[in-house]
Amino acid sequence: MPTQIPQEWTRFILKDVTFVNLMMRHIYNVLIVANPYDAFMLEDDGRVEEKIYNEYAQLGLRYPPTFTQVSTIEEAEKILNSTKIDLVICMPGNADNDAFTVARSIKQKFPDIHCVVLTPFSHGISKRMENEDLSIFDYVFCWLGNTNLILSIVKLIEDRMNIDHDIQAAGVQMILLVEDSIRFYSSILPNLYNYILQQSQNFATEALNRHAATLRMRGRPKVLLARTYDEAIQLYEKYKDNCLGVISDVRFPIHAHPEHQGAMGGNKEEKDPEAGFKLLEAIRREDEYVPLIMESAESANRERAEREGFKFVDKNSKMLSVDLRHLMEEHMGFGDFIFRDPKTHQEIVRIHTLKELQDNIFKIPADSMLYHVSRNHISRWLCARAIFPVSNFLKHVTWHKLQDVDAHRQIIFDAIVQYRHMKNLGVVAVFDRGKFDRYAHFARIGDGSLGGKGRGLAFLDNIIKTHPDFNRFGGATVQIPKTVVLCTDVFDQFMEQNNLYDIALSDAPDEVILHHFLEAQLPDSYIADFFTFFEATHSPIAIRSSSLLEDSHYQPFAGIYSTYMIPNLDDKYEMLRMLAAAIKSVYASVYYRDSKAYMTATSNVIDQEKMAVVLQEVVGQNHGDRYYPTMSGVLRSLNYYPVGEEKAEEGIASLALGLGKYIVDGGQTLRVSPWHPHQIMQLSEMETALRETQTRFYALDMKRDVGSDFKVDDGFNILNLRVKEAEKDGTLRYIASTYDPYDQIIRDGVYEGGRKVISFCGVLQQDVFPLPEIMQMSMRYGAEAMRRPVEIEFACNLNADRTGDFYLLQIRPIVDSKQTLVEDVAALPDDECLLRSHRSLGHGIVDDVSDVVYVKYDNHFTAMNNPAVAADIERINRQMIDEGRGYVLIGPGRWGSSDPWLGVPVKWPHISAAKVIVEVALKNYRVDPSQGTHFFQNLTSFGVGYFTIDTNQSADQGGMVRKDLLDAMPAVEETQYVRHVRFKRPLRILMDGTKQEGAITMLNVE
Template sequence: MSENEPQQWKKFYLKDVSFMNLMTHRIFNVLIVANPYDAFMLEDDGRVDEKIFNEYTELGLRYPPTFTQVSTTEEAAEVLASTSIDLVICMPGNADNDAFTVARSVKAKFPDIPCVVLTPFSHGITRRMVNEDLSIFEYVFCWLGNTNLILSIIKLIEDKMNLEHDIAEAGVQMILLVEDSIRFYSSLLPTLYSFILAQSQSFATEALNPHSAALRMRGRPKVVLARNYDEAMELYTKYRDNTLGIISDCRFPKGEEKDPEAGLKLLREIRKDNEYIPLILQSSESENRKKAEAERFLFIDKNSKKMNLDLRRLMEEHMGFGDFIFRDPKTHEEVMRVRTLKELQDNIFKIPYDSMLYHISRNHMSRWLCARAIFPVSEFLKNVTWHKLQDVDLHRKIIFEAIVQYRHMKNIGVVAVFDRGKFDRYAHFARIGDGSLGGKGRGLAFLDNIIKSHPEFSEREGVKVSIPKTVVLCTDVFDRFMESNNLYQIALSDASDEEILHHFLKAQLPDKYISDFLTFFEATDRPIAIRSSSLLEDSHYQPFAGIYSTYMIPKLDDKYQMLQMLAAAIKSVYASVYYRDSKAYMTATSNVIDQEKMAVVLQEVVGKQYGDRYYPNISGVLRSINYYPVGNETSEQGIASLALGLGKYIVDGGQTLRVSPYHPDHVMQTSKVELALSQTQTQFYALDMKDVGDDFKVDDGFNILKLDVADADKDGALTYIASTFDPYNNMLRKGAYDEGWKVVSFCGVLQNGAFPLPELMQMAMKYGAEGMRRPVEIEFACNINNDRTGEFYLLQMRPIVDCKQMLDEDLTKIDDKRCLLRSHNSLGHGVSNEIMDIVYVKADENFTAANNPLIASEIEHINHKFVEENKNYILIGPGRWGSSDSWLGVPVKWAYISAACLIVEAGLANYRIDPSQGSHFFQNVTSLGVGYFTIDDYKDDGIYRKDLLDAMPAVYETESVRHVRFSRPLKIMMDGMKQEGIVLLPEDD
């Protein structure tokens, strides 16, 4: 075998199967026509309704049929005329009106309704049936009072109705039963269905949640009954590629005559066509055993008292039912047993060589997977036969890779119930608990579904698109934790954040989750982020973005030390619900704190380890609406903020690169060397892998390192994302070269095509906005390798909630003289005419950013009074509001300015900071309908009549901040699509 040959088997793609589309034709209403005695047997002795219902329930089947019973042909006609009947069962009649007469009468009036005849096999009826035309009935069965036969009849007819569609749709398998003896197939079918339905319950455990398990049972093998040679051959020829096995009688009609060897002839023909398919001959004539075994057919003696057990054993061993038992080919003894797909994956390299060769050379693996409705893998392996590939170890690898790909495919877009037996490095998204996933959890699950629904995300070779491996602790876990530790009293008190956190850290999480957490640790080799996911957070109408905490813990070899850190992080996230900022936000949004419920998202941290620190090459925030379009950009094309390192840097308002995914060649910040050196990222965030311990702080960034870009350069993390400043020629060179100052420009991925980031961002925005039916904000992170391969992870998606107020004026036509404020770069949309108060920073030529922290606390004090009075105001000041870097702007948290309805960044001649966008702070600004103006009237970019405010008396004043009040309301007007915003002066002021 050449070295290239394995590659041809590695390049395969499995097509997923939707079990939702199977078994679409059902029998819901059954009409039974029976004489009073048989009706009594069914109703009182047989209790057919109850038995069938119980049978369906026990087997996990849905939609049990309902039964209507009548005694005469006239009553049957009335029911059929007034009710939608799916199946008519005619039972033994009386002396002058037997079952055949009733059935023929029904068929004459309702030819399209399936009709089945049940008849006792008395001597007289047997003799009469020789001359009966039975072709007008679907089936004739021998009725001896066994209600289990009714279930088999319903399933047999449903299988017939769905066979062609389900095979074409998903590759469902067929078991062909060839038997002309009415008495025998009436006895055999209940046994056969009992076994198959029990098997379907067993393989349903491969599903990831109860709903998927119920749907998965629709993929069970279908049973098809043929009663002569021609019918059997026609069915096999049509569905040869989907035949799981054949069970055939020996003596039945072939052509016009009954042929005593018809079964042998049928199996010979099929064996010529398919050397692997299991062929079972059953006969009451003992001499047929030697004939069957001579041709290596399996044999069952119809006279045997344990015939049913023999059939079950052969189906288990040869049709893939039950566990897969690997056997020694010489002794036929069991050497290994696997029960599930995951067990097969875990043990495929441990199976002895001889046993592996024995089973793959007979296609047993494919058949076992078929019987378990794992069609994509089975279909693929069916084609990798021993004839095509005579290499046992390569077969092992191919089977392993196929299972991995299948499990990954089935995990995507599904919220699985966490199962320690199934969750491993190939698992994807699972939930612990029965409550809600919370806002972030729902957003992640929906993102996962979007990725699955749009395979174009994964069309580029070497590019993986997914969400990180995730486990969600649902809200019911939070409820139990709060109640069992009696935490509500301290949580709802006025205690400090530190005191609340102290009590939460002392509380106990239930021990039953320890094994689940350890399983999660085993499944990932990355640090873990512990994110809040509250009911209110990221909801469609009032996003609570960034209000609660997100902690990160490093990957540790000591799993129990890691467990302690994880428990502390979960409890710290729970505590953050009750911090002062959270309570202030609740008040501002008219929510009640004790109605908040918290889920927690445990998620792999995207990135790579560089020594003692861990971070991704790229983090980003995408918004599908661009409120600051530049040049050829349009609002509808969206905007991205990109940064090196952890995404917390963007959320905290750090310096990022602003780019439109549709215009990656036009980046304003790198358009001039001076801008690139002054307006691009100089620092980044990384997780400190050395910070180990469970002494967590209120500040969720306590173990986050703030590093210089030069540190990332030493780590070798700037390939494809940096340009190099050449001081001799005063120019930027695209690429990270050894000599020179590195500028985080993302040139390799934006302009040089090293990684398809612009296209992936475009798809994420497009499909995300389509899915939510509104503008969205998406967080993502990337790992990019030196060979231009990489991973694009979608971390979070939330709606940008639009203001519903209508704006029908052209703001550009309003006279400047009427304006107190005018911005040509505004964020927000709508009209307000209720505000009379303005709070502004007394910035002048002597302004220094060193005072910004003090200004933040003064504004917090003023804001508190507005919250108490339930009033709002306009806030004006220099630089970026909410920046974590106080040199870039006033470092307010949202709670400090929660009563502001319009926030203005006003530039100064000696203090010019580019506007910020894309952080949690701005998500809250937009979702609450708060406007955001950027004005720089020193550059004649907008209007800010500060002189009018300075001339007004102050309601309150400090050294840095003034609060003034107009006698009549100001009118705020914002056009979000044109980025125009104005504040009109009251007409009498």
């Protein structure tokens, strides 16, 4: 029976590592002092600067050093006095002053500059060096004309400069090379660095985009060179917690004389033939797992080394660098991770990526798993790949502490999943079929823009990541849905390859444009990506517009383009056909008549618009043939209708059962301030609660086979259902109250019989789920991050056990007019006003409007004719656009409602020239003002005034409108339902958004 996993290893939090602050100290300027011959060889034959630059570019490294070459000490001193030099390399000099003389002269005058000596190895030089004090130089290297050595020298010094900070900041690893032979370390270091830098390119593929990949390469292991036993032990003790492995010679000095603590090239100190064994044995006593590699020219050392558990490399072998690479690959975690059979050592499974390790961890045979876990191999492999949070965590879950193979599997799996989720948050990854799965998060296909919605989602994701207290509530998660964005370059490619611009920019009807788009072909290269997305989501998919202009900071194009939803099907090829049709339908919606009218109203050019498409899992749960979330909502961080203790700056939420499209379409929602969840005006009286709460909701039709039969109306497969249908699904448990007709009372909770009132009582008043707190944080952090008021869409699934998942779907700015308003609007006398409202939205002054368009209403008004009213107003609005005129629009009920019984069912493009929109409540026709829809996002974005007038109250309470004056004026145009009148002089529209006071004055009107 498996061991119980201790809590400390099940409840862990991985802290992210940032690579941006690693490798911050660089060698920027190198001075090479060489005789003219060597200088010529470097410049012309070796082309050192070009080679180094190419080497850096090829390895994806930044900041290649620049090189200055001189040939005399005097020239060197001149440069050093005038330029900031980070490193001096002294090469073989002239007959009378060799490299050592030059280097010593420079160091005497500039003791703080890094100084390296390159020297050829002849018998004479070797004899000379026996008596040479090398302590003042950083290193001495053997120069055989190999320019790769210069790259290694730069990297070796940079590693030493950065190691303390980088270990502290991120847990970067160190490889210790112990070698006193100048010739040998001069040849092995270029090979070692070449291999490590190549490996860093490989592990950079774990990054989610190119920028992150470049940064991850900064997490490569550092190389430190020790030339004596003392130096090696000192470095090991200092960095042993971050030691990836040790490569050591056998014969080298034990103690360094004080004057030889630098380059240690001379032979004043006798070499100890046992030094390597003494060193590795001491390290093994400290750490039973760290890989130890011994290299020696004495083949006799092989047997002893292997007997003591060290790996061995023969220095005499022509395959030396290859043998060393293989050992590092196998034992230091470089390359692929190979699960082996512990008896035969045969390969069982080869793992290339972190996701492959996650996918295979439960399939590895137990004996192989035991072999690797008990030797800490997995932790080391992760370390070499710069996946430090998981590596550091697993390093402490040793076999001694937990002797259960399956428990180790689970711990490794959980740690990887948490790490991948953490890395995905707030990052727009490049879509990769090898990495995208149910633990992946947000990715892009293409290199173009993400568009407005795509940017908003990426921004929301980042807000969640930077504020961990979003997830401080037990049983409540806050996240964005799994998302893939098809960038705008995919749209460009589609439009050009299918020659669609002619038909798109023509005046053809919407249906004709849609037909042409549906006949066109999307590139086949995305098919495999879409299948990967299907496998990762297992839910219906929303295909949402994300245009360049949509949801931008100053021109929110909210709700203009289409959003389609497709069900999740077992037949993935049928699902692919539906997805392709939906993407093409969203593309087509850019060129519909309403979109073109909107473009004209906003002074934009249609061919500047480009469309990205957001593919996103639909938030919700399956209920037989329908799919919907427990609740959807729209948050606005400015409340233009504060009631009771509410304040304008506290914001407002509109909540509804089912899909959020119901709110956007102007359906009946519950209006609540997240700071005052117990004070809900709609629930204050029983009659109001029964009349003004939600009676219908939207759900996705899961059984309708839409095929490619897509319509211009993006809601063609959305079900409009009665609330009692949701009662059958069990989704009302925490969001409804029950009306008892016998006792004439509304009780919180769902009971047998009686009408269900969507009151959200469980989440607002009974703390079933921390919805008010999450809404408060969303508004506060969203508005702080955008530096302006915001509108946020969300959806939430609640479970029977009171847990839930809160999904942020979209964020966009509310753009407020900054016009200064000097007048006190409330103080204006009534006889100067055409109309006034004490509940107005908008801020500023408009003084260029002379036209008023109003619905002909009286106390016997009926909503039956509202669809005909909408058609009249759409036509008049088009004329107004053609003439470049704005107007005041007045009518009873709610403008923009999809339910014609609640008000005139216009869309924004049908009234886009209106400067003020007035909703009038009549005695026999009272509809609460709508708020929080896409419609009102556009009102506030364009600074359009929105006035509510209630004729059932006195003028100083409900406001007033001089309809008698309008009726008495001659009409520019009059239909059965609508009148259009024009004043000789412009009206003056004043709006005070802070006090919700609005008025239209006629002071200068004749």
